[in-house]
């Protein structure tokens with residue numbers, strides 16, 4: 001460690017001890033990173049990416065070769081038949097919405113295999129809010145198989161619920177819940193259970209926060225479609241907006257019809273000046289994801305040593321970026337987020353305070369000082385002010401800067417008298 005940032009000497013000992021025991025987990029992540037970087041490089045060379053692909057198009061964007069090559073690169077790296085990687089997706093929720101509306105028709109049923117979906121999807125499905133324009137409004141019915149008490153999927157319940165369903169929906173990452181995230185191997189088991197009772201179902205995975213954390217993606221383990229956001233993992237911290245859908249060719253085509261128009265699909269959509277940053281971000285993504293996962297491993301190790309319940313364990317096999325730390329008090333949660341903010345490259349001088357965010361029952365506090373607004377591949381932390389005062393931590397563009405953010409969070413808690421050593 002260096003003397004550029006000052007920390008309490010007792011904390012410095014804990015930092016060293018916390019990092020010391022991360023060696024094996026770090027090496028595991030570095031091996032995965034090396035594999036995924038090779039996979040991405042190979043996708044670029046196999047798809048013959050060239051400087052001419054970075055020239056943007058305007059208007060309809062007919063014949064934009066960069067757009068077509070980017071789709072191929074995503075498909076190739078993810079082991080999918082085809083992909084739709086576009087700056088036109090305004091968020092992960094939008095990409096998921098396009099995928100669901102692309103595949104589902106009036107009278108169809110969608111079943112969530114992993115309990116309640118991510119918050120923002122509830123309005124899209126029509127189980128919360130006004131419902132106008134939701135899937136339900138268009139005649140799509142919905143049911144969900146609750147997770148077992150330990151937070152894992154209920155395979156027996158899934159076999160009962162899936163017959164007759166058009167979409168079997170799986171959320172890989174825990175999102176903002178304390179349940180375990182699903183590994184790609186877990187998803188393979190779910191896919192097998194679905195196929196055994198309903199071979200026709202479209203298995204659609206919300207892959208947010210999962211890309212490049214393992215060697216394989218869910219389409220290589222039986223899923224038909226994966227969907228994610230480019231201001232998370234696959235944007236590598238460089239994409240300024242966007243999302244992707246990848247999987248079976250015919251299904252990607254249906255999604256493209258929904259994103260643009262029936263009959264036009266993937267053939268239109270100008271790229272303006274965004275192509276270069278989408279290619280470049282995807283190229284960096286495996287290494288940026290590895291930095292974020294290492295930041296997460298260090299945070300879990302440190303706060304476990306400091307006596308806080310954490311999930312997952314620092315040495316667990318990882319499948320996403322999210323770490324949850326139960327800080328036990330509102331003061332602890334706020335002090336933690338204020339420390340993270342101090343370590344952000346952008347807006348470090350801002351002091352996060354809890355606020356009543358629309359759509360949430362309890363006040364929420366968040367730390368985010370990112371180059372791209374709302375980006376959560378960059379170091380960020382947030383949590384609702386309710387017991388157990390869990391903070392959800394994600395991102396970190398590089399390990400060394402992410403680690404400083406975590407150390408400043410601990411120092412901020414010590415300074416505010418909520419951490420006792």
Ligand SMILES: *Cc1c(COP(=O)(O)O)cnc(C)c1O
Nearest residue numbers: 091092093118173175206208229
């Ligand atoms: C981030 C995320 C989404 C989509 O959220 P956006 O903020 O709309 O990009 C969906 N599901 C999960 C699990 C997520 O983490």
